[in-house]
Amino acid sequence: MSDIMTKNPRGTDPLARPGVLAHRRMPRWAPAGIAVAAIAVGTALGLALGLSSKIQWGLIALILFVLGTYVITAAVEDRRQAKDRVVTSAVWACFVVAVVPLYSLVETTIAKGAKMINGNFLSHSMAGVLSNDTGGGVYHAIIGTLEQVGLASLIAIPIGVFTAIYLVEYGRGKLAVAVTFFVDVMTGIPSIVAGLFILAFWILVLGFSYSGFAGSLALVILMIPVVVRSTEEMLKLVPNELREASLALGVPKWRTILKVVLPTALGGITTGVMLAVARIAGETAPILLLVFGNPMINNDPFHGTQSSLPFYIYEQYVLGTEQSYDRAWGAALVLIAFVMILNLVARGIARWKAPKTGR
Structure with missing residues (x-):
């Protein structure tokens, strides 16, 4: 327990109180910083390996994010907290994996379908409209x-x-x-x-x-x-x-x-x-x-x-x-x-x- 928590001695810190246990904690911005670093390294690896798909870059970044979270947390805090943060990071990674295809689907549909949405399209049928003709409706x-x-x-x-x-x-x-x-x-x-x-x-x-x-x-x-x-x-x-x-x-x-x-x-x-x-x-x-x-x-x-x-x-x-x-x-x-x-x-x-x- 001595390497995880230490007792602040009197007089070493003006804000410290005698008998209070101090824990080494990562700053709140640490997960965001690790995520940014993982994205940067994943992009660099993707370019270095010649991977043309940005999806592959993203998967590399997710793996580096989870591994980096565990290694840094274990070094700064302890393994117990590292496991907790890894599980949280895995949940966020799964959330991103689920949201990205959904966002891509919605974004593609809106980008390609929005130009057709008008009063004529919504109020007319396909009667008399050939496949090569413009117009027609739904x-x-x-x-x-x-x-x-x-x-x-x-x-x-x-x-x-x-x-x-x-x-x-x-x-x-x-x-x-x-x-x-x-x-x-x-x-x-x-x-x-x-x-x-x-x-x-x-x-x-x-x-x-x-x-x-x-x-x-x-x-x-x-x-x-x-x-x-x-x-x-x-x-x-x-x-x-x-x-x-x-x-x-x-x-x-x-x-x-x-x-x-x-x-x-x-x-x-x-x-x-x-x-x-x-x-x-x-x-x-x-x-x-x-x-x-x-x-x-x-x-x-x-x-x-x-x-x-x-x-x-x-x-x-x-x-x-x-x-x-x-x-x-x-x-x-x-x-x-x-x-x-x-x-x-x-x-x-x-x-x-x-x-x-x-x-």
Whole structure:
């Protein structure tokens, strides 16, 4: 312990007090300084080794940052603090690794798609527009996405929430085990399998035509397990004391769930639902099989083919012209904005409906 902490002798420091233990600590700016040094050394090594990718430079800098943090902290403080700082540095490094591709994706989409966002692009369809023509719009795809995702949400959200309530509040025995098993299985179902199932059942067996509603049925299959699992986890976080207090006052169980359990978990449930909506909003395979695409506006999701934003992006990319690529990037930016707006609305609802806490 003598090399880690020393007792300040009287009179050696005018600010020191007798009997106070002093620890050697790195200054607060040390992590930032180590990070800057790691970036500089990583860049130098990348140039010296002839590495053309800046991603490789960044990975070298991250490794040097973690190693440098451990070595310097062990020399200045001790190994225990060095391990703590290494774990913290590793967390920051993983955060950077996760954020950089996301930032690159958003930045590229905005840079290539922003030039297409205007009133004409958002208010016109592709009727009569050839692949080499400029112009055209995404209005028909926006309508298709809103209707298909909306119908899927109207079906999947009640089923998913009620299933989660059953599993948490009432589920006992073999039925609950079977429901949990099938929910887990459905979580891993590929979207193309859901589309093939609806194609075989809804169109080939029952004889219905291709439509936006057929695509919504496939999206329901993909959405239900996400809603069930997220809602189930949020309901489990509600303290049992709240349920017991309500039941002790003579409140029926169904009313306890409705007035106590659900409002308490509403924020997490809403977030989980929005994650499920965001997932199905970008699905392409079921739409290719069931909705079939339509360059014109079709406001009726129950009759006739429709388009959607994911299908529109795929369709324009396949055309392979410079104009179609621009339209695809513009539609991708609209889709990202749609998902972001959904998440902002979900956060607003969760904050508005969150249980009020007193001091």
